[in-house]
Amino acid sequence: MAFYHLLICLSLTLLIPTNSHNITAILDNFPEYSTYNSYLSQTKVCDEINSHETVTCLVLPNSAMSSLVSKQSLAGIKNALRLLSLLDYFDPQKLHDLTRGTTLTTTLYQTTGNAPGNLGFVNITNLRGGRVGFASAKPGSAFDATYTKSVKQIPYNLSVLEISAPITFPGLMDAPAPSNLTALLEKAGCKIFASLISSSGVLKMYESAMDKGFTLFAPNDDAFKADGVPDLTTMSSADLVTVLQYHALPSYKPKASLKTTKGAIATMASGGPGNYDLSVITHGDDVSLDTGVDTSRVASTVLDDTPTCVLTIDSILLPSELFGGAPTPSARGPLAPSPLLGPATAPAPEEAAPSDAPAAEAPAPSPKSSKSGKKKKASPHAHSPPAPPDDSSPEAAPSDAPAADESATPDDKGAAAMRSIAGPASLLFGSVCMIVTLGLV
Numbered sequence: 001m002a003f004y005h006l007l008i009c010l011s012l013t014l015l016i017p018t019n020s021h022n023i024t025a026i027l028d029n030f031p032e033y034s035t036y037n038s039y040l041s042q043t044k045v046c047d048e049i050n051s052h053e054t055v056t057c058l059v060l061p062n063s064a065m066s067s068l069v070s071k072q073s074l075a076g077i078k079n080a081l082r083l084l085s086l087l088d089y090f091d092p093q094k095l096h097d098l099t100r101g102t103t104l105t106t107t108l109y110q111t112t113g114n115a116p117g118n119l120g121f122v123n124i125t126n127l128r129g130g131r132v133g134f135a136s137a138k139p140g141s142a143f144d145a146t147y148t149k150s151v152k153q154i155p156y157n158l159s160v161l162e163i164s165a166p167i168t169f170p171g172l173m174d175a176p177a178p179s180n181l182t183a184l185l186e187k188a189g190c191k192i193f194a195s196l197i198s199s200s201g202v203l204k205m206y207e208s209a210m211d212k213g214f215t216l217f218a219p220n221d222d223a224f225k226a227d228g229v230p231d232l233t234t235m236s237s238a239d240l241v242t243v244l245q246y247h248a249l250p251s252y253k254p255k256a257s258l259k260t261t262k263g264a265i266a267t268m269a270s271g272g273p274g275n276y277d278l279s280v281i282t283h284g285d286d287v288s289l290d291t292g293v294d295t296s297r298v299a300s301t302v303l304d305d306t307p308t309c310v311l312t313i314d315s316i317l318l319p320s321e322l323f324g325g326a327p328t329p330s331a332r333g334p335l336a337p338s339p340l341l342g343p344a345t346a347p348a349p350e351e352a353a354p355s356d357a358p359a360a361e362a363p364a365p366s367p368k369s370s371k372s373g374k375k376k377k378a379s380p381h382a383h384s385p386p387a388p389p390d391d392s393s394p395e396a397a398p399s400d401a402p403a404a405d406e407s408a409t410p411d412d413k414g415a416a417a418m419r420s421i422a423g424p425a426s427l428l429f430g431s432v433c434m435i436v437t438l439g440l441v
Contacts, residue, residue: 056160057085059161075306080168091153123135148164149162214249217317243318
């Protein structure tokens with residue numbers, strides 16, 4: 001009976017989350033693959049590999065990798081690395097025991113949707129003399145790459161195998177055509193945002209950053225028409241530029257990289273008065289951005305062309321430095337008609353207060369007065385002194401998410417999210433072990 005209870009306790013430990021593999025940390029121990037490992041990090045393919053539970057990495061020694069990347073764009077190198085990442089587990093024994101001696105297996109490149117036909121697959125075939133060859137799925141492709149040796153295996157999750165040469169096909173590494181950012185945004189349903197960045201001059205700031213490392217979060221048109229959303233066209237020019245800069249990162253972070261991000265992320269608006277940073281919230285494959293005022297879900301990828309990434313989001317990112325604790329621009333009174341959002345609607349007149357009613361509160365500060373990064377809460381009593389500054393605001397979590405702690409920082413929120421996952425499993429494990437212990441006694 002005691003043995004039976006012990007088995008129950010051990011099986012419950014499987015409910016507690018464990019860390020996934022880290023391909024770059026593994027390859028750090030093998031200097032002969034340092035060039036390959038460096039490009040995994042530069043292209044962020046490492047984050048895509050780490051996000052998959054089962055993957056086989058076909059690595060190239062430094063000499064073969066240097067030949068592959070010579071005079072190639074990062075976007076082309078990223079395609080090649082994705083084609084070398086197989087979404088199945090292959091160890092040496094499985095390679096030599098292929099059913100019918102050959103198989104087609106899918107890769108990370110196939111998952112992008114950019115692979116023509118089935119060219120995102122890799123052909124693995126047993127050759128004469130016990131050799132194993134790798135080639136593109138394109139008919140007639142030669143088996144120029146062969147299995148050399150095993151590097152590392154984490155059974156049934158991660159396998160790292162060295163091959164002799166890269167796997168390519170014509171057009172795999174072609175440099176993409178220059179991107180017209182506003183045209184991409186308009187086609188993706190972000191016409192209002194595209195118009196704002198053009199008229200404000202922020203488009204030029206974006207374009208100057210696109211070849212150095214750039215990620216854009218573009219709200220779709222519906223985000224600007226949602227109830228309670230401020231009319232950005234009524235803001236001062238300086239504040240509008242800040243809000244638009246807040247929607248971009250001066251670094252390359254595709255969705256797979258955002259999922260592994262911890263702590264605050266600096267935006268293009270960071271560096272001046274206030275932090276103007278973002279936090280990332282993940283729920284499975286869903287990724288949301290937390291501003292401290294609201295959250296916005298990352299909806300789709302418009303462009304992933306290393307080192308530039310354009311993602312759509314389903315609501316406007318409102319920085320707490322401008323909108324935390326203060327009325328939004330649309331709440332300050334009648335608004336001028338907006339060519340983007342249509343005629344503004346004046347707020348309903350307030351009812352006349354009775355003569356013996358207490359005096360009204362003083363007007364809340366405008367968004368500009370909050371640019372220092374401090375947010376002021378409205379006083380609950382008409383004649384009481386104003387509340388002290390508070391650097392936090394409740395997280396606008398989705399309806400199915402646990403309530404956020406008003407005093408929590410973005411880092412605390414990330415930790416709380418992890419505890420919300422591990423907590424129930426750990427509590428269940430502890431409870432069962434206690435019952436088992438009492439039963440044994």
